[in-house]
Amino acid sequence: MSAPKVGIFGLTGCAGDQLQILNCEDELLRIAERVEIVDWVMARSQNDSNTPLDVAFVEGVVATERDLAYLKSIRARSRTLVALGTCAVWGGLPAMRNELPREVLRREVYAGGAEFLDTREARPATDFVPFEFRLPGCPIERHEFLRLLNAILCGGKPEFLNVPVCWECKTRENLCRVVHYKEVCCGAMTRAGCGARCPSHGVPCAGCRGPVEEPNYDANITMFQDRGISWVEIARKMEAFSAPVWMKLGLEREHARERARGGRS
Amino acid sequence: MSLTQARHPLRHASPRGLPTGENPYLPVPARVLLQSDLVPGVRLYDLRFVDPGLAERFSWVPGQFVMLSMLGVGEAPFSLPSSPTRRGVFQLAIREAGSLTGHLFRHVKEGDVVGIRGPLGNGFPVEKFYGNDLLLVAGGLGMVPLRGLLQFAIDHRERFGRITLLYGARSPEQVLFRGELTGVERRGDAEIHLAVERGTTEPWGGRVGLVTDLLDAASIQVGRTYAVACGPPIFYKHVLDRLVRMGFSKNQVFLSLERRMECGVGKCGHCSVGYTMTCLHGPVVSLWDALNLPELIYT
Amino acid sequence: MSKRTLSIPHLGRVEGHGGIYVRIEDDEVREVNLEVYEGSRYYEALLRGKHVDDVQGIITRVCAICSASHTVAALMALEDALGITVSTRTHTLRGLLLLGSTIESHALHIFALALPDFFHVPSVLELAASHPREVTFGLKLKQLGNRIQEGSVDVPSTRSTRASEGSAASRTSASCAPSGRNWRRRSNPWPARSS
Amino acid sequence: MQTLRLEVQRLPVFLSALRDEGDLFAPVERLAPKDGRSGVYSLERIFDVAQAHPEALRTILPFKKLLLPPRTVLTRARDGAWEDGDELPIRPMIFYGAHACDVHSLKILDLLFLSDFADPYYQRRREQLTVIGYGCIPDDKCFCQSLGTANVDDGFDLFFTPLEGRFMVTVASARGDDLVRRYPVGFEPSTRDDTREYLDRLKRRTEAFTLALDAHDLPYVLELKKDDPVWEELGRKCLCCGSCSMVCPTCTCFNMWDEMPEENCSERLRCWDACLYRDYALVAGGHNFRARRADRVRNRYYHKQEAFVREFGMPSCVGCGRCIENCPTGIHVVEVFQHVRGDA
Known part of the structure; x- marks a missing residue:
């Protein structure tokens, strides 16, 4: 039996999730023995862009028409498709200001003279084609990637717990950013797996791994407001990494309510 | 109830560990001897422990279950559909439902080794049934644990009065152990009544309808009968109510609960329904106990 | 007159997406187009x-x-x-972070991105087959850079290392999440921030 | 039970000596920015006994973390065979600074993990654990008195109760007796004065409680209040972050799953879980037996105060106040039960 054929692809993004694969320094060479990486632009100069793939990893957002076409072509040739990173799964930072038209953003950054840019609203790759696995994280965690890869190669399906960051944060016995410091911490709404890295370093969770299933959104907002934190502050913290999904979950509703009250315009 | 007198003062004292080992979390290798499709999507596995001593020693009560492990995939509980009277080899009837069973179906071949620990749970109170008639009511995959009880009762035929099995399946193609059940009926070991919700292209001599219709057809002497029901939530909803209206005492009706299980030995808490750990105090409970659980058994 | 065009539609072994087109006439480069399709x-x-x-x-x-x-x-x-x-300490720590980053990214650049060209192989993975010792060294160097940035380089003879050497609880690691040998080795399971 | 006395300044000598017996764990203050004081403690291995704060009422995580570590490798599988994943032998552990509620919680964990199928991973650690108690004075979050767990006379090895200039030392096990005899740093038989002062202290302590919960008939009340609107209200307020379960000394739910850290090697992990998490009662077929937040919250309270009483004859809450201290949305367990009962 020949080694499974693997492709690793990046759409628009920082390449951080692909870099995390290269950061598996101890395991990289063994991985390369077990699979045949046939298409990986970031690490290879000769790439086969036609062979059907057993497993394909895609990171980044769809932010250009080219991205979209590329993504569809990857889907078409792959048996198992894995979304790597928060950009691919939830939209990530590039999707943070989707309420502004691309035109406005472009003018703000490039002024005139960049009309040639191929640009469309930044959206997660998972919005366009079906994925077999989703591995969030900004960037992904190496141990989760290795677990996923080992499981895929042995035909299994790894279990990634659908629990909030508080789960890990408490076991590390951090001082709670909400209870002790009265800060906006997205930990209770965000999917665990990072080992509560930020709170363990004294920084509240920014929600970079995307929301846990069915977060109690309203209770979180109330919790912050009860501690005298303004809506502006809550919103700026929450709408960073998973903006599109937070919008869907009700941030937008809160925006409207606030506008009606004459708060943030 | 007195609070000082708890129902399980110190739980039932049991020897350390399980028949499969002193460490109750440690699976023991068992070989897949045979696998066959019972119906589309449901497979019957014949297993035998690699350790010959354990293979002969391993015994259980119908209604008990085991945990099946696969390397790197995980573990899940499956009830034992065979009878301990047929030692050496035990069987599992498994439907493809999640990732573990998917892996089992696709990657495990005859001769492969899987991990088993058990038997777990209380099983059916068979000794209580001795000298009485037995009414088994199965819905869909609920036939799996009841098949073990049926085999057991037939192997100890003299200890039971009349044995009646009422079994409802979705369609003729979904009837588990059909040939075997026909044989049981032909030998006169038990009365078997089958019903399917809808007939299909396959010729079907039995009834088309619900399992509750079979209760009307079967002649049952409620006073001297224990009823054992097993099926999906919707099945319980109708059947249990019907049995009570037929005059069964709630202590005469037993059923098997389904819950998420991780440890299987009453530690992890996942299967708790009130004070009942389904894996330890169940999965078999009387209807009275089931109705007195703090949460609904069928939703 | 000889005319040639070099066309690399997708530049490999760089971070980002782009292609390059070069038109050469009479050994003279007439036109170079670098197209960046990064969104x-x-x-x-x-x-x-x-x-x-x-x-x-x-x-x-x-x-x-x-x-x-x-x-x-x-x-x-x-x-x-x-x-x-900022304080001198902050300044120094930032310097350490940048040095870690330099070690990591230079090792990445040399061993994984640039060196394969000189050996005429498509990637570091093929290079590893012919020069396993050198590539392993390069990856170790890269790992060192990463560990400096992550703050997970073991500093001997501190309380934290002593704390992690023995107890039953610490050996099974403090957090629920860390898994994979990689992760465990790189992180100190008992952050020595108390006391 | 035997009582002794020890001069205050001799205790550090005794504790330092105990480090030869195993790893010494005690409450230690967490470092906070600026002056370093945070008022928050965690249970850590200590090397300098001056670090210990035995008077600290509660550590973030209770000492279940020593017996049931947050993450354990239960089994490891290679080539189709499973083996025990524990790294043996387990080193001896001494927990200094246990309060009465801690000792009661230990007894509850023993009930769960040593009855029926004894849990070998727990048992190994339990056998290596020496418990040294320390007399505490309650704060506004303590309600152990209401649950009958304010005092304890067994389940520990030694117990130090501070009196004027000295300690009343209670010896409750042969192991405790061994230690006292092995390290004769100045233990003397206690006097009548000691006993009098000890009892006075207990009386003052009893009066110091500000929080009270009438728990004597809670199971009956709860039985009748399954559909009380309070559960829906809590379901709206609760984040289901699981903090209360993580810090609870008697919450021991865990999850098991397999990981493949490397090829051909599979580890079965046991990690803490909480019944408040959404997938807690989710079965393979996709049915979730507690899909609603309100159901999960109610289940947690029922398990502590109703189900556990039915099974073991006592509630599994010891009144330590950790959940009150750690709930980010301010859910207060005593208020919840007062509300259910209709007192508030």
Whole structure:
């Protein structure tokens, strides 16, 4: 039996999730023995862009028409498709200001003279084609990637717990950013797996791994407001990494309510 | 109830560990001897422990279950559909439902080794049934644990009065152990009544309808009968109510609960329904106990 | 007159997406087109309206390979704007972060991105087959850079290392999450921040 | 039970000596920015006995973390065979600074993990654990008195109760007796004065409680209040972050799953879980037996105060106040039960 054929692809993004694969320094060479990486632009100069793939990893957002076409072509040739990173799964930072038209953003950054840019609203790759696995994280965690890869190669399906960051944060016995410091911490709404890295370093969770299933959104907002934190502050913290999904979950509703009250315009 | 007198003062004292080992979390290798499709999507596995001593020693009560492990995939509980009277080899009837069973179906071949620990749970109170008639009511995959009880009762035929099995399946193609059940009926070991919700292209001599219709057809002497029901939530909803209206005492009706299980030995808490750990105090409970659980058994 | 065109539709072994077209006439380069098809993320615009506290967390994601440089640059810019002077310790720690980043990204560049060209192989993975010792060294070097940036280099004879050597509880690790040998080895399971 | 006395300044000598017996764990203050004081403690291995704060009422995580570590490798599988994943032998552990509620919680964990199928991973650690108690004075979050767990006379090895200039030392096990005899740092038989002062202290302590919960008939009340609107209200307020379960000394739910850290090697992990998490009662077929937040919250309270009483004859809450201290949305267990009962 020949080694499974693997492709690793990046759409628009920082390449951080692909870099995390290269950061598996101890395991990289063994991985390369077990699979045949046939298409990986970031690490290879000769790439086969036609062979059907057993497993394909895609990171980044769809932010250009080219991205979209590329993504569809990857889907078409792959048996198992894995979304790597928060950009691919939830939209990530590039999707943070989707309420502004691309035109406005472009003018703000490039002024005139960049009309040639191929640009469309930044959206997660998972919005366009079906994925077999989703591995969030900004960037992904190496141990989760290795677990996923080992499981895929042995035909299994790894279990990634659908629990909030508080789960890990408490076991590390951090001082709670909400209870002790009265800060906006997205930990209770965000999917665990990072080992509560930020709170363990004294920084509240920014929600970079995307929301846990069915977060109690309203209770979180109330919790912050009860501690005298303004809506502006809550919103700026929450709408960073998973903006599109937070919008869907009700941030937008809160925006409207606030506008009606004459708060943030 | 007195609070000082708890129902399980110190739980039932049991020897350390399980028949499969002193460490109750440690699976023991068992070989897949045979696998066959019972119906589309449901497979019957014949297993035998690699350790010959354990293979002969391993015994259980119908209604008990085991945990099946696969390397790197995980573990899940499956009830034992065979009878301990047929030692050496035990069987599992498994439907493809999640990732573990998917892996089992696709990657495990005859001769492969899987991990088993058990038997777990209380099983059916068979000794209580001795000298009485037995009414088994199965819905869909609920036939799996009841098949073990049926085999057991037939192997100890003299200890039971009349044995009646009422079994409802979705369609003729979904009837588990059909040939075997026909044989049981032909030998006169038990009365078997089958019903399917809808007939299909396959010729079907039995009834088309619900399992509750079979209760009307079967002649049952409620006073001297224990009823054992097993099926999906919707099945319980109708059947249990019907049995009570037929005059069964709630202590005469037993059923098997389904819950998420991780440890299987009453530690992890996942299967708790009130004070009942389904894996330890169940999965078999009387209807009275089931109705007195703090949460609904069928939703 | 000889005419040639070099066309590399997708540049490999670089971070980002682009292609290059070169037209050569009579051994003279007449035209060079570098096309970058990387999508725009408009980070500058994303920052507008954000609190200063959030800037670093956003800016560090501009590029994965030089995230430390982006972090330090953003912080210095903010400090300039706000008139903040940092302590020597902060300054030194940032220097350490940047050095870690330099070690990591240079090792990545040399061994994984550039060197395969000189050996006429498509990637570091093929290079590893012919020169396993050298590639393994390169990856170790890269790992060292990463560990400096992550703050997970073991410093001997501190309380934390003593704490992690023995007890039953610490050996099974403090957090639920860390898994994979890789993760465990690199992180100190009992952060020595108490007392 | 035997009582002794020890001069205050001799205790550090005794504790330092105990480090030869195993790893010494005690409450230690967490470092906070600026002056370093945070008022928050965690249970850590200590090397300098001056670090210990035995008077600290509660550590973030209770000492279940020593017996049931947050993450354990239960089994490891290679080539189709499973083996025990524990790294043996387990080193001896001494927990200094246990309060009465801690000792009661230990007894509850023993009930769960040593009855029926004894849990070998727990048992190994339990056998290596020496418990040294320390007399506490309650604060506004303590309600152990209401649950009958304010005092304890067994389940520990030694117990130090501070009196004027000295300690009343209670010896409750042969192991405790061994230690006292092995390290004769100045233990003397206690006097009548000691006993009098000890009892006075207990009386003052009893009066110091500000929080009270009438728990004597809670199971009956709860039985009748399954559909009380309070559960829906809590379901709206609760984040289901699981903090209360993580910090609870008697919450021991865990999850098991397999990981492949490397090829051909599979580890079965046991990690803490909480019944408040959404997938807690989710079965393979997709049915979730507690899909609603309100159901999960109610289940947690029922398990502590109703189900556990039915099974073991006592509630599994010891009144330590950790959940009150750690709930980010301010859910207060005593208020909840007062509300259910209709007192508030």
